[in-house]
Amino acid sequence: MKASDLIGRPVVDSTGRRIGVVTDLRCVQDGPLRGAMAAPRVRDVIVSRRRTGSMLGYDRRDQQGPWLIRLLVRWLHRDLLIVPWEATQLTDGGRALVLTGAQRA
Amino acid sequence: MADGRELDLQLHLLDRQVQDPDHRMICKVDDLELELDATGRPYVTAILSGPRALGPRLGGRLGRWVAAIAGRLATPEESAIPRIDFGQVTEIGSAITVARAAGDLDVAPLEDWLDRHVIARIPGSRHESE
Numbered sequence: 001m002k003a004s005d006l007i008g009r010p011v012v013d014s015t016g017r018r019i020g021v022v023t024d025l026r027c028v029q030d031g032p033l034r035g036a037m038a039a040p041r042v043r044d045v046i047v048s049r050r051r052t053g054s055m056l057g058y059d060r061r062d063q064q065g066p067w068l069i070r071l072l073v074r075w076l077h078r079d080l081l082i083v084p085w086e087a088t089q090l091t092d093g094g095r096a097l098v099l100t101g102a103q104r105a
Numbered sequence: 106m107a108d109g110r111e112l113d114l115q116l117h118l119l120d121r122q123v124q125d126p127d128h129r130m131i132c133k134v135d136d137l138e139l140e141l142d143a144t145g146r147p148y149v150t151a152i153l154s155g156p157r158a159l160g161p162r163l164g165g166r167l168g169r170w171v172a173a174i175a176g177r178l179a180t181p182e183e184s185a186i187p188r189i190d191f192g193q194v195t196e197i198g199s200a201i202t203v204a205r206a207a208g209d210l211d212v213a214p215l216e217d218w219l220d221r222h223v224i225a226r227i228p229g230s231r232h233e234s235e
Binding site for chain 2: 001002003005006007008023024025026027028029030031032034035036037038039040041042043085086093094
């Protein structure tokens with residue numbers, strides 16, 4: 001599997017209704033140790049209902065930057081969903097990622 | 106090193122420059138190879154590089170053309186997409202630093218690829234140096 005197989009993939013709910021599209025995969029470096037560091041392992045799937053592009057890191061609390069840009073980006077992504085990987089399911093041979101649980105609080 | 110750090114694959118890894126320990130440019134992160142762990146969660150196993158990795162990400166007709174042309178021009182020994190095992194990565198910052206020099210890795214930068222497959226086939230392209 002490649003990152004590009006998941007990023008950009010449509011996301012649907014359990015009834016098949018379209019929710020949005022995968023815009024990024026949030027990882028934690030807690031995967032198997034490979035060389036000098038642990039491999040990044042997917043924890044959350046970031047789903048945008050609008051697909052207005054990247055959050056550019058402005059969804060992070062510690063992100064510094066022009067406040068006007070931060071407000072604009074956050075407004076554009078106001079309905080962004082952050083869903084734990086465990087609450088998703090890849091369809092067999094399908095093109096969508098199915099949400100089977102709730103988004104992260 | 107940096108265990109437990111939070112990273113977004115699109116934001117922090119994809120399209121970043123890969124460099125060797127002496128800051129010499131090697132390639133770009135055109136895609137990432139993932140494997141599933143015992144619990145079914147994907148983790149990064151390798152950096153993929155080159156037009157055959159980038160093409161599917163571009164999508165559409167352009168992406169298909171890029172991947173198809175690169176696949177057609179690849180020699181038999183280049184049948185696999187060039188990859189750098191994640192075990193070679195020593196630092197993730199504004200660039201991705203790996204432990205080995207470009208010549209020791211089985212990755213051809215796009216410039217080398219174009220030189221070998223496109224420029225070298227133009228009549229007279231080697232005239233100056235030969």
